Amino acid sequence: MRPLKHSVLALVVAIIGSSAFAPPTLAAANDPQPNRIRIEYVAPKSPENQEIYQIMKERRALEKMQEIYGAFKLPNELLLRTVECDGVANAWYQSGRVSLCYELLNQIWKLMPKETTAEGITPTDAVAGHFFFVFSHEMGHAMFDMLGVPVFGGSEDAADNFATYIILQFGKDDARRLLAAAAYSYKNYLMNPKVTVPVSAFSDMHSPPPTRFYNMICLAYGADSNLFGDFVTKGYLPEMRAKDCRREYGEVHYAFNTLILPHVDKAIAQKVLHKDWLPEAARPTPR
Numbered sequence: 001m002r003p004l005k006h007s008v009l010a011l012v013v014a015i016i017g018s019s020a021f022a023p024p025t026l027a028a029a030n031d032p033q034p035n036r037i038r039i040e041y042v043a044p045k046s047p048e049n050q051e052i053y054q055i056m057k058e059r060r061a062l063e064k065m066q067e068i069y070g071a072f073k074l075p076n077e078l079l080l081r082t083v084e085c086d087g088v089a090n091a092w093y094q095s096g097r098v099s100l101c102y103e104l105l106n107q108i109w110k111l112m113p114k115e116t117t118a119e120g121i122t123p124t125d126a127v128a129g130h131f132f133f134v135f136s137h138e139m140g141h142a143m144f145d146m147l148g149v150p151v152f153g154g155s156e157d158a159a160d161n162f163a164t165y166i167i168l169q170f171g172k173d174d175a176r177r178l179l180a181a182a183a184y185s186y187k188n189y190l191m192n193p194k195v196t197v198p199v200s201a202f203s204d205m206h207s208p209p210p211t212r213f214y215n216m217i218c219l220a221y222g223a224d225s226n227l228f229g230d231f232v233t234k235g236y237l238p239e240m241r242a243k244d245c246r247r248e249y250g251e252v253h254y255a256f257n258t259l260i261l262p263h264v265d266k267a268i269a270q271k272v273l274h275k276d277w278l279p280e281a282a283r284p285t286p287r
């Protein structure tokens with residue numbers, strides 16, 4: 001009996017002891033915490049990506065995203081990086097890492113209007129809104145994965161809704177400018193009133209670009225029909241869709257409040273949302 005008792009005791013000590021004496025940092029690593037985002041500007045090799053690499057660093061684009069999304073309490077570290085992608089303009093989330101290709105950032109930079117548009121979108125806002133929407137879409141995928149959020153429906157539409165919802169939580173000035181600029185990024189897809197595409201185009205995981213545009217501006221109008229009322233009066237959002245947008249926004253608001261808000265540090269989020277993120281709006285040049 002004695003040898004058996006000793007061996008059982010040794011086993012118990014081995015099992016309990018091993019966790020009791022584990023370094024405390026290992027246990028803490030899975031406690032959800034805010035400010036768990038790390039950033040990296042991976043230096044590109046090709047000459048055509050050097051300028052955008054410098055612009056991103058000078059404008060502290062990733063630092064801003066790190067601060068804005070620092071309010072989310074994550075169980076593990078999340079890496080945000082800009083990276084060269086062998087000529088492919090892409091962005092994706094995978095296994096705790098959001099990657100944005102310099103090739104995609106270059107496209108966003110080149111789509112920038114030369115001067116303030118007829119809709120009142122400045123070149124700076126156009127880039128900021130497009131970048132923030134693309135980035136936040138990937139953050140949507142990251143949050144669904146890292147926070148274990150179930151997605152009832154297409155995850156690409158859900159990531160779009162997440163990004164739009166985040167934009168709409170900022171102060172009215174930033175929300176209006178970011179949202180209008182993000183919507184403006186679809187301009188090229190909306191120029192022709194009629195389009196012809198192969199049926200297979202509708203098989204993509206992402207909704208067709210015009211649908212993504214209408215979903216975005218519908219949520220905005222549903223969130224604040226005064227701030228975004230001109231989307232309807234100017235004819236961007238058809239009235240048939242507009243009348244249901246308040247309910248559509250309400251559904252996303254309910255999903256966010258139920259599934260994601262419990263993972264947000266409220267004090268940090270309030271500071272982030274009350275800060276002015278865009279440069280002061282330039283006054284229109286007198287003619």
Ligand SMILES: [Zn+2]
Pocket residue numbers: 137138141155156159
């Ligand atoms: Zn996506």
